[in-house]
Amino acid sequence: MAAADNDDGMLETRLVQVRGQVQGIGYREACVRRAWAVGVTGWVRNRMDGSVEVMLQGSPEQLASMCAWLSEGMSAALVDELAVTELQPPFARFDRFERLPTL
Structure with a gap:
């Protein structure tokens, strides 16, 4: 747990x-495995909307x-656009990576 606390700054x-x-x-599924x-x-x-x-x-x-993987890591995917938004703190802390239902 202390190691995770040390990483909070990054x-x-x-x-x-x-x-x-x-x-x-x-x-x-491939995204979950990669994460x-x-x-x-x-x-x-x-x-x-298909995204x-x-x-x-x-x-x-x-x-x-x-x-980098999201953009070109899965050969079956044809990625046209990758829109990345950096969220500023404070933000919720996630404890795992999971697949959510379609929105």
Whole structure:
């Protein structure tokens, strides 16, 4: 627990909108697996407009790695646009990465 407390100064949160052909191909499941591997927390969900929305929380390096994967890490996905919004503190602290229902 102390290690996590030491990382709070480097903790960043980003909301990412992924547009393109990203639904119906296992993108969210692959995203969850990648997030676990990278060590970020947050969530991923499909949106009714056909995009995928991802909330990421971690170090700047973890978030850069995750955003790179979101853009081109899954060969079946055709990502047209990656819109990244950095959220300013204070923000909720996530304790895991999970898949949420479609919004």
